[in-house]
Amino acid sequence: MQGRIIMGPRCHRFVQRGLLFFIFACLQIACAGKQQYFSHKDPLSRITEYSIEQLMDLEFTGMLKKNGSVFDTPAAVFTLDSEQLTRSGAMTIPDALRNIPGLQVAQHNAHSWSVTARGFDGINQGMGGQFANKFLVLQDGRSLYTPLFSGVSWEAQDVLLEDLARIEVVRGPGASLWGANAVNGIINIISKDARDTQGAKVTFGMGTENRSFTHFRYGGMLGGTTYYRLYGKWLAVDPLVDASGHSANDNWHTLRVGFRSETYFASSTLMFTGEKYDVNMDVMNLNVLSVEPPYQRNAISEDSMSGAHLLGNLTHHTSDSSEFSLQIYFDRARQKSLGLSGRIDTYDLDFHHRSHPFRRHEIIWGGGYRFINDNFLTSALFSLDPSGRKVDLWSAFVQDGYAIKPAVLTLTMGSKFEHNDYTGIEIQPSLRLLWTPDYTSRAWLAASRAVRTPSRSEKDGNILTRFLTVDRDSVPVFIREEGTHSFSSEHLFALEAGYRKRQAGMTWDVTAYYHFYKNLRADSLVFGFPKSLPGVDARYQTKHILNGAEGWARGVELSNQWRISPRFELRTAYSFFDAKLKISEVGDVFQQQSGRHPKHQMIVSSLLAPARDFQTDLRFRFIDNQPLRGVPMYFTLDAHLFWQFHSRASLTIVGQNLLQPSHAETSDLFVKMVPEIRTRTAVSNIQRSVLSKIEFQF
Amino acid sequence: MYLNRIIQVFKDAILVAILVSSVFGQGSVSDLPFSEYEIKAGFLYNFCLFVDWPAEAFAADSTILRIGILGTDRFKTKLKRVVAGKTIRNKKLVVSTYRSIDEVHNCHVLFISRSETKRLRYILGKIGTASILTIGESHNFVESGGMIELFNKNRKVRFNINQIAARQAGLRISARLLNLAENLKLSYTNGK
Numbered sequence: 029m030q031g032r033i034i035m036g037p038r039c040h041r042f043v044q045r046g047l048l049f050f051i052f053a054c055l056q057i058a059c060a061g062k063q064q065y066f067s068h069k070d071p072l073s074r075i076t077e078y079s080i081e082q083l084m085d086l087e088f089t090g091m092l093k094k095n096g097s098v099f100d101t102p103a104a105v106f107t108l109d110s111e112q113l114t115r116s117g118a119m120t121i122p123d124a125l126r127n128i129p130g131l132q133v134a135q136h137n138a139h140s141w142s143v144t145a146r147g148f149d150g151i152n153q154g155m156g157g158q159f160a161n162k163f164l165v166l167q168d169g170r171s172l173y174t175p176l177f178s179g180v181s182w183e184a185q186d187v188l189l190e191d192l193a194r195i196e197v198v199r200g201p202g203a204s205l206w207g208a209n210a211v212n213g214i215i216n217i218i219s220k221d222a223r224d225t226q227g228a229k230v231t232f233g234m235g236t237e238n239r240s241f242t243h244f245r246y247g248g249m250l251g252g253t254t255y256y257r258l259y260g261k262w263l264a265v266d267p268l269v270d271a272s273g274h275s276a277n278d279n280w281h282t283l284r285v286g287f288r289s290e291t292y293f294a295s296s297t298l299m300f301t302g303e304k305y306d307v308n309m310d311v312m313n314l315n316v317l318s319v320e321p322p323y324q325r326n327a328i329s330e331d332s333m334s335g336a337h338l339l340g341n342l343t344h345h346t347s348d349s350s351e352f353s354l355q356i357y358f359d360r361a362r363q364k365s366l367g368l369s370g371r372i373d374t375y376d377l378d379f380h381h382r383s384h385p386f387r388r389h390e391i392i393w394g395g396g397y398r399f400i401n402d403n404f405l406t407s408a409l410f411s412l413d414p415s416g417r418k419v420d421l422w423s424a425f426v427q428d429g430y431a432i433k434p435a436v437l438t439l440t441m442g443s444k445f446e447h448n449d450y451t452g453i454e455i456q457p458s459l460r461l462l463w464t465p466d467y468t469s470r471a472w473l474a475a476s477r478a479v480r481t482p483s484r485s486e487k488d489g490n491i492l493t494r495f496l497t498v499d500r501d502s503v504p505v506f507i508r509e510e511g512t513h514s515f516s517s518e519h520l521f522a523l524e525a526g527y528r529k530r531q532a533g534m535t536w537d538v539t540a541y542y543h544f545y546k547n548l549r550a551d552s553l554v555f556g557f558p559k560s561l562p563g564v565d566a567r568y569q570t571k572h573i574l575n576g577a578e579g580w581a582r583g584v585e586l587s588n589q590w591r592i593s594p595r596f597e598l599r600t601a602y603s604f605f606d607a608k609l610k611i612s613e614v615g616d617v618f619q620q621q622s623g624r625h626p627k628h629q630m631i632v633s634s635l636l637a638p639a640r641d642f643q644t645d646l647r648f649r650f651i652d653n654q655p656l657r658g659v660p661m662y663f664t665l666d667a668h669l670f671w672q673f674h675s676r677a678s679l680t681i682v683g684q685n686l687l688q689p690s691h692a693e694t695s696d697l698f699v700k701m702v703p704e705i706r707t708r709t710a711v712s713n714i715q716r717s718v719l720s721k722i723e724f725q726f
Numbered sequence: 727m728y729l730n731r732i733i734q735v736f737k738d739a740i741l742v743a744i745l746v747s748s749v750f751g752q753g754s755v756s757d758l759p760f761s762e763y764e765i766k767a768g769f770l771y772n773f774c775l776f777v778d779w780p781a782e783a784f785a786a787d788s789t790i791l792r793i794g795i796l797g798t799d800r801f802k803t804k805l806k807r808v809v810a811g812k813t814i815r816n817k818k819l820v821v822s823t824y825r826s827i828d829e830v831h832n833c834h835v836l837f838i839s840r841s842e843t844k845r846l847r848y849i850l851g852k853i854g855t856a857s858i859l860t861i862g863e864s865h866n867f868v869e870s871g872g873m874i875e876l877f878n879k880n881r882k883v884r885f886n887i888n889q890i891a892a893r894q895a896g897l898r899i900s901a902r903l904l905n906l907a908e909n910l911k912l913s914y915t916n917g918k
Contacts, residue, residue, distance in 0.1 A: 072807045075760060075768035080776070080906060083768045084882060086760060109881065194881075223865070224879055252866060292865045294843040347798070 085594065102440060102460035102472035104130065104199040104526055104539040104585060110220065113189050115635055115645045117668030117682035119238050119263070119719070121217065122182050124189060126649065127633065129537070129587035129601030130199045132625065134693040137712035138237070138265045139183040139280035139309050142694070145199040145213040146543060147581050147607050147625050149694075162211035162480050162518075164202070168219050168301060169355050169378065170339055173209055175400055175419070176372060178483035184307050184333040184361065186282050188243050188261050190229070193220040199585065200541055201522050203478035204442045204458035205392075207423055211478040211520050212543075219301070222247055222255040222288045228726040235682070235719020239266045256289040267310070268712035269690055276712035277328050279310040296344035304336040312710035313366055319408055319566040323495040323504050326710075329366035336360050350383035370404030370415075380425075390429040392442075397422055402484065408564050412488045419484075422447045438462045450482050451517050468531045474524045479517040486549070486573050487511045496569065505558050508568040509551065515573050519546045533591040543581040550576035550611050579609030599633040626652035626661070641672035651693070662691045681720045690715045763801050765883050766876060767808040770837065773859065773874060774814050778898040779834060783857035784817070791817040792832060796824045796849070797839030827852045838862040838872065846870045855894050868911050873897070877908075884908045 078086070098105050106128050108116075118124035122141035126133045132149060135141050142149040144160035161178035164171070167187070172180050195217050202210040231243040241264065247257035265280040286303030309331050316327045339357035346352065359374040380394030403416035427442025443457035458476030465471065485491070494507040526539040552574050558567035583605040590598045605625055633647040645668040653661040667683040685691065690713040760768075770793060784791075791814055795801065809819035824830050827849045836858050842849060843864040850871045853860065860872045867875035868888040873895070875886040887907040892899050904910060 072764060072767075072804060073810060073812075075764055075808055076771045076812060078768055078772075080769070080772040080903065083765060083772060084884070084906065086765050086768075086882065252869075292843075295841060 098196075099470060099528060099530065100462065100464075102438075102462040102474055102526070103202070104524065104537075104541070106130070106197050106199075106537070106587065108195045108197075110190070110193055112635075113192055113195065115643060115668055115670070116633075116647065117645070117666055117680075117684070118189060119241070119682075120182070120186060121189075121195075123684075124195065125197070125215070127599075127601075127631065127647070128195070128197050129631070130539070130585035130603045131197065132605075132629065135714050136694060136709065137276055137312075138268050138278040139307075140709065141182045143180070143182070143215070145197075146541065146583060147605060148212055149625070160212075161483070162209065162213075162520075164206055164210040164214040165217070166206075166214065167217040168339065169341060170337060170357050170359060171374070171376070172217075174361070174372070175374075176402070176484050178209065178480065178486070181333065181361075181363075183280065183282075183309060184305065184335065184363075186261065186263070186284060186305070187217065187219070188245060188259055190231075190243070191220050191225055191245060191257070191259060193218045193224070199539070200474070200524050200543075201456075201458065201476045201478035201520060203456035204444050204476060205425060205427060207396075207425075207444050207446055208448070208454055208456070208479050208481045208517070211480050211518070219288060222257045222290050225257045226255070229723065231721055231723045233680075233719055233721030235717060237266050237268070237684075237715060237717035238719045239264045241721070250289075253293070254289060254291045256287060258285075258287050260285040268715055270312075270710065270712060271692070273690075276710060277310050277312045278710075278712055279308075281308045282306070295346075296342060299341045299343075300339065302336070302338040305334060307333040309333075311365065314708055314710050316366065317409060317492045317495055317506060319504060319561070319564045327366065331363075331365035333364075334362045346383075350381070352379065352381040354379050367407045367409035368404065370402060372400060372402040375399040375401075388431040388434065391426070392429075393424075393426040395422075395424040408561060408566070409492050411490045412484065413490060414488065417484065417488065419449045420447075421449075436464050438464075448481055450487055454479050454481065454517060469527070469529045471527045472525065474522070474526075476522050476524075478520045478522070480520075481517050482511075482515050485511060486515050487513060492568065493571070499558065499567065504566045506561070506566060506568045507554055507571055508561075509571045509573070512572050512574070515549070516547060516575055518548050518575070520544065521546075535587075535589045537585075537587045539585045541581075541583060541585075545580065545609070546578045547575035548577035548579070548609065550574050552576070577609050577611050579607065581605070581607035595637040597635040599635070600631070602628070602630045604628055624654060624656045626654055628652040643668070643670040645669075654694070657695045659692050659695050662693070663687060664691065676725050678723045679720070680723070681718070683716075683718045685714055685716045688716065761804075762878065762883070764804050764808070767801055767805045769876065769883060769885070770805065770835065770861065771808060771812065771819075773861065773903070774819070774835060776900040776903040777859050777892075778900075779857055779859075780896040783834060783896075785832070789817055790820050791815075791834050792820045792822055793835040793837065794822050794824055794830055794833040795837045795839065796827060796830065796842060798841040799823050800839060801837075830858075833858055835859045835861065838864070838867070840864055846872070855896070857896050859892070859895075859897055868909070873899075879908075886911065 098107050108124065108127055112127060113124050116124055116127050122133055122135070122143050125131050125143050130145050131143060132145060133141060133143050134149060142160045144163045148162045149160045164173050165180045166172065172185050174181055195215065197213065197215050199213045202214045206214050225245060226247040226249070229245045234240045242262045243260070245257055245259040247255065249255050262283050263281070267278045268276045270276045282305065284303055284305035286301065288301040289299070291298045311329050311331050313327050313329055315324055317324055337357060337359040339355065341353060341355040343353045344351060355378045357376050360371060362371040363369065376396065376398045378394065378396040380392060382390065382392045384390050398421040400419045404412050406412060406415050423444060423446040425442060425444040427440060429438055429440045431438050440460040440462070441458070443455060446454045448454065456478050458474065460474040461472060463471045489511040491509045492506045493509045496505045496507055499505050521544045522541060524539060524541040526537070529536040552572040554569050554571050556570050558569050560567055583603060585603045587601040588599070592598060605627055607625070629652060630650040631647065633645065635645045637643045647666040650663045651661060653659060665686045667686060669681040670678060672678040692711065692713050695711050774791060793805065793809070795805070806821045809821060812819050822833065830836060836853070838846065838849060838860060840863045846864055846867065847870050850860065859874070861874045861876065862872045863876050868886045871888065871891050873888050873892045877884055885907055886909040887899060887904060888911040889899060889904065890911065
C-alpha cells in the first residue's frame with residue numbers, strides 16, 4: 029500500500045516539521061515529568077482553591093458515548109457545547125459545524141451543503157452527488173447517513189439548535205466503534221435532556237435569506253419522574269443567486285414537529301424521542317437528459333422530502349462501574365425529486381455494555397442489527413434494479429481499554445465486525461495509545477482501518493449521465509452509468525498522532541494524520557455496443573463503477589481556545605490538507621483530490637460579553653482557493669449580537685458572510701473538465717445576509 | 727502568490743508559538759481538567775464553608791467535621807484526596823462511607839448517592855431534623871426534603887437548595903450560596 033506513495037518536496041517539509049514537533053514535544057514532556065514527579069502535592073487537592081463561583085464555571089471532562097472524556101480520548105475529538113452553538117449565530121447544523129476545527133463545510137445552494145473532514149466532499153459525483161460519502165452523522169444515536177447514495181441529505185436534517193446539548197465531532201476513522209462509513213470522521217448531534225428544557229419558549233425571526241422562521245418549545249413534567257418537551261420549527265429560506273447575479277431558484281421550506289421524554293428510575297433512564305418533518309424545495313437541475321429532442325436541457329424541479337422517526341433508549345447502571353444501553357428505532361424517509369422518488373424504512377436495534385471486569389481493563393462491547401427496506405419508482409433517467417430491496421446489517425464490536433501503567437499509559441484496542449449483504453464481512457480494527465505525561469497534557473497515537481461500503485445506487489443504480497449522439501436510425505444514444513455487483517468497499521488505513529494541553533485558561537489541540545486509501549471508486553471508460561433502453565426509443569452505452577483509484581491524504585489540524593477573562597474568549601482553528609490520488613486501472617480522473625479542496629483553512633472567533641445580558645461575537649473565516657474547481661479563496665465575517673432586554677425576552681441579530689455581496693464556496697467547473705456532462709444540481713453563490721429574531725420564555 | 731507566502735509564514739508562526747508556549751508555559755496550573763466527581767468533591771468542600779451548624783451538632787471537644795457518603799461511592803478516593811489535611815473552622819475534615827442509613831453516626835454532611843433514590847424518603851425521614859446537611863443527586867432530592875440537590879447542566883455542576891429543610895435542621899446557609907442556587911425551594915416541607 030505504502031509502495032505507491034509519491035514523495036515530493038512538500039512531503040520532506042512535512043517530515044521536517046513533524047520531527048521538529050517531536051523534539052519539542054519530548055522536551056516539553058521531560059520538563060513536565062520532572063515537575064510532576066518531584067512535586068508531592070496531590071494536584072487534585074487544588075480543587076479546594078477554587079471558589080464556588082469558579083467551580084460553577086468549570087466544565088467537567090464528560091463522557092462521550094463510548095469513548096471516555098474528550099480530553100482523555102486518543103482521537104481527534106472536538107465538542108461544541110450549547111452556548112457556543114447559540115453564539116455562533118448558526119441557523120442550520122452545517123452552519124454550526126463551521127465552528128469545528130478541521131471540518132470542511134461548503135454550501136452549494138440555499139438547501140445543500142457538503143460537510144467532511146480530511147477531504148472527499150464528493151461534490152459533483154453524478155446525480156445526488158453532493159455527498160461527503162466518508163463521513164458518518166448520528167443524531168441521538170440515529171444514523172442520518174442515507175444508504176441510497178452514501179452521505180447525508182442535509183436539506184432534510186434540521187433541528188432547534190437551542191435544544192442541542194452539544195455536537196461531538198471525531199475527525200479520522202471511528203469505525204472500530206461506529207462501524208462502516210465512519211472513514212474520515214463522525215458527527216454526533218446530541219439533544220438536551222427534556223429536564224433541561226422546561227417551560228415554554230417561542231422564537232420569531234426574519235431576515236434577508238432566512239426569510240421567516242418560527243420555533244416553539246414546551247417542556248413539562250408528568251407524575252414526578254417523567255420530563256417531556258414538545259417542539260416545532262418552521263423555516264422559509266429565500267433563493268440565493270447564480271454566478272451572473274440572477275435568482276438561483278433554490279427556495280427551501282421546512283416544517284418539523286417532535287417530542288422527547290425521559291423517565292428516571294433509581295438506576296436507569298428511559299428515553300423516547302420522535303419527529304415528523306416535511307421539506308419542500310425548488311431545485312435548479314443542469315443538463316437534464318430526456319429521450320426527446322433537445323435531449324438535454326436545464327430544468328427547475330419542485331422536490332420534496334418527508335419522514336418520521338421514533339426512538340427508544342434504555343440506559344441502566346448495573347453497578348458503579350458498569351452500565352448497559354439498549355436502543356431501538358424506526359425511521360422512514362420519503363423523497364420525491366426529478367427522476368427519483370421513493371422511500372427508505374430503517375429498523376435498528378443497538379446494544380452496548382461497559383464494564384470494568386478486571387482492575388486495569390475497561391471493556392466495552394456491543395452488537396446491533398439494522399434492517400433497511402426501500403422502494404423506488406424508476407424513470408428513464410434513473411432506475412434501480414431491483415426497484416425495491418431488503419438489506420440486513422449485523423454488527424458487533426469489542427474494545428478494551430488497558431491501563432498499562434495506571435493514570436500514565438493506556439492502550440485501547442478494539443474492532444468492529446460487520447456483515448452486510450453487499451460485501452459480506454468487514455473487519456475494522458483500531459489501536460490507540462494514550463500517554464498522560466502530567467495532569468495538564470495528553471499525547472496519543474493511533475492506527476486504524478475503516479471501510480466505506482457500497483451504496484445502493486453503486487450496486488443497483490442505472491443513471492443516464494450524458495447524451496452522446498443521434499445514431500443512423502435517428503435514435504439518441506446516451507451514456508449510462510451502471511452500478512456494479514463486483515464493486516467492493518473502499519479501504520482506509522490511517523495513522524494519527526495528537527497532543528493536547530490545558531493550562532491557564534488555554535487549551536491547545538494539535539493533530540497530524542496520514543491516510544492511505546485503497547480501492548477507491550473510479551469510473552470506467554465507456555465501452556460496448558449501444559444497447560436499447562427498455563421501454564423507450566433510445567440506446568445507451570455503458571460505463572461501470574470500479575474500485576480503480578488509490579492514494580493518500582495528509583494534514584495537520586490545530587485549535588486553540590483561550591479564555592482571556594470570564595467575559596472574553598478567543599477561539600482559533602487552523603487546518604492544512606493535502607491529498608494525491610491516482611487511478612490505477614482504466615478510468616477517468618474524477619476522483620482526483622489535489623486542488624479540489626482548500627489546502628488552508630482558518631477560523632478565528634471572538635466571544636465577548638461586555639455585560640451579563642449582552643453578547644457580541646465575531647467569527648472570521650478564511651478558506652483557501654480550490655484551483656481545480658476554479659473557486660477563489662474567500663475571507664468573510666459572521667457576527668452575532670444578543671441582548672437579553674427582559675428577564676423573559678431577548679433579541680438576537682445575526683449577520684453572515686458580511687465582507688462581500690456574494691461568494692462561491694464550491695463550483696461545478698470540475699465536472700466540465702472531465703469529459704462528462706452530468707445531471708446535477710446547480711451551485712449557487714452564497715450571499716451576504718442579516719437576520720433578527722426575538723425570543724420569549726415563559 | 728504573496729498570499730501563499732503569508733500563509734506559510736503564518737503557519738510556521740503558529741507552530742512555533744504552540745511549541746514554545748508548551749515548553750515554557752509549564753509553571754502555572756490554574757485550569758486543570760477535572761472530572762465530574764472531582765468537581766463535585768470541590769462543591770462538597772465549599773458547601774462546608776458556607777453552612778453554619780448549631781453548636782450542639784459537635785460534641786464538646788470534637789475537632790472533626792465528618793462528611794458521610796451513603797450508598798454507592800462514585801467519588802472513589804477522590805473526596806478523601808481533596809479534603810486530606812484540610813480544616814474548616816479548626817475542624818479537621820474526615821470522610822466516611824456508609825452502606826445503610828442505620829450506620830450513620832456523628833456525621834455533619836451526608837452525601838446520598840443516586841443508588842439510594844428509591845429509599846430516599848425513608849432515609850430523609852430517618853434523619854428527620856438532625857443537624858446533618860443532606861446533599862444528593864436524585865432528580866427529586868429537593869422535592870423529597872433533601873437540602874442541596876446537585877445536577878449537571880451542559881457539563882457544568884449546578885445545584886438547587888431547599889432552605890426550609892435546612893432551617894428545620896437548624897442549619898444556616900449563607901446568602902452567597904443561596905444566591906447561586908438555580909432553584910430555591912422555600913415552599914416544601916421536610917419529607918416525612
